[in-house]
Amino acid sequence: MRNTPLISCVALAAFACIVPVKASRMQEKVSLEQLVTRHLASIGTAEARSAVASRTASGKTTLRVRLGGAGNLDGTGMMVSVGEKLRFAMRFTANDYVGEDMAFDGNRATTGMQPQGKRSLLSEFLNSQSGLLKEGLMGGTISTAWPLLRIDKLQPKLEYRGLKKIDGQDLHEVGYRPKSRGGEIKISLYFEPQLFRHVRSKYMYEVGAGVATREASNANPEIYYSLTEDFGDFRTVDGLTIPGKYKLVYSGEGRSASSMQEFTLIIDSISHKEQINDRIFLIQ
Numbered sequence: 001m002r003n004t005p006l007i008s009c010v011a012l013a014a015f016a017c018i019v020p021v022k023a024s025r026m027q028e029k030v031s032l033e034q035l036v037t038r039h040l041a042s043i044g045t046a047e048a049r050s051a052v053a054s055r056t057a058s059g060k061t062t063l064r065v066r067l068g069g070a071g072n073l074d075g076t077g078m079m080v081s082v083g084e085k086l087r088f089a090m091r092f093t094a095n096d097y098v099g100e101d102m103a104f105d106g107n108r109a110t111t112g113m114q115p116q117g118k119r120s121l122l123s124e125f126l127n128s129q130s131g132l133l134k135e136g137l138m139g140g141t142i143s144t145a146w147p148l149l150r151i152d153k154l155q156p157k158l159e160y161r162g163l164k165k166i167d168g169q170d171l172h173e174v175g176y177r178p179k180s181r182g183g184e185i186k187i188s189l190y191f192e193p194q195l196f197r198h199v200r201s202k203y204m205y206e207v208g209a210g211v212a213t214r215e216a217s218n219a220n221p222e223i224y225y226s227l228t229e230d231f232g233d234f235r236t237v238d239g240l241t242i243p244g245k246y247k248l249v250y251s252g253e254g255r256s257a258s259s260m261q262e263f264t265l266i267i268d269s270i271s272h273k274e275q276i277n278d279r280i281f282l283i284q
Contacts, residue, residue, distance in 0.1 A: 032160040035172055036148060038196040043141055043149075048239035054082040055144050056274045057242070059267040061090045067251070067260035075099060077265040080274075081143040084150065085281045088139055090263060100263070102126055102133055104145070105281040109133035112283050121259055122250045125225055129185055129205060131178050132227075137187065140231050141198050142243055142267070147176075148198075155179045166190060166200065197234060197241065203227040223254040237270045 030038075043049060061077035075092035085106050091099040100122055101112025109130035111123040119127060132138050135154065136145030147154050159175035176187040190200035205225040226249075233244035244267045251260040 032158055039191055042195050042197045044240040052272045054276050056080050056271045057142050057267045058269045059265055061265045064262045067258050079139050079142055081145050082276050084145045086143050086145045087281050101283055103281050103283050104133040110283045135178050199231050201229040226251045238272050
């Protein structure tokens with residue numbers, strides 16, 4: 001009889017070790033349909049989601065140049081969306097770099113120019129990969145254009161890839177492929193395993209090396225482009241859970257040069273009550 005408490009403790013300890021494993025395995029067992037359903041619920045109820053037609057989110061933004069130069073800039077940022085339409089601008093005061101500007105007016109995606117009449121590295125990338133704006137991927141759930149809110153209309157090809165370790169955290173990974181475009185750009189979306197909030201998007205694009213000639217042996221080197229969006233500091237506004245922090249990292253890597261820029265937007269104001277003129281979605 002004296003051994004009974006000891007045996008019970010050992011049994012309980014063993015059971016305690018088994019339960020997290022079972023919970024973890026159960027956590028992995030999620031279908032694509034369940035993931036999308038739970039993700040939409042993480043934003044808000046169907047009634048709360050349908051009650052919102054537009055959103056304006058604004059705050060302070062910073063730019064940190066990690067590779068291909070040096071410099072830190074502080075400025076302001078604003079993301080405006082109405083349904084599938086989106087305008088996202090970040091403004092800085094440097095003479096040779098005024099910021100970033102991108103928009104989709106429901107038909108055409110455009111990006112802004114710098115004072116010299118050229119596009120920035122990020123703007124050039126988004127101009128060539130305009131599907132990211134047309135699909136509403138840019139800005140994640142900060143925008144009303146988020147494609148998983150319009151999945152019946154867009155009908156993208158989604159592929160559930162299971163839990164993946166990202167920066168030490170297990171996240172559900174979903175491959176995304178627009179219905180009307182090929183697979184030249186690789187799109188991956190990441191969701192929390194418990195709350196199913198969307199916390200990351202990653203876009204990968206590779207330009208293959210061309211055939212070298214005697215006159216130009218390195219004329220067309222391989223170039224790897226990467227764009228990563230991270231979302232955090234979620235808050236509830238009008239019954240909807242929306243990220244309050246947004247980080248965008250652009251990088252390009254080639255044989256001769258590499259670049260990396262990190263933009264961060266800290267949102268201090270979110271409104272669903274603004275009157276928005278459609279002209280805001282046109283970049284002049």
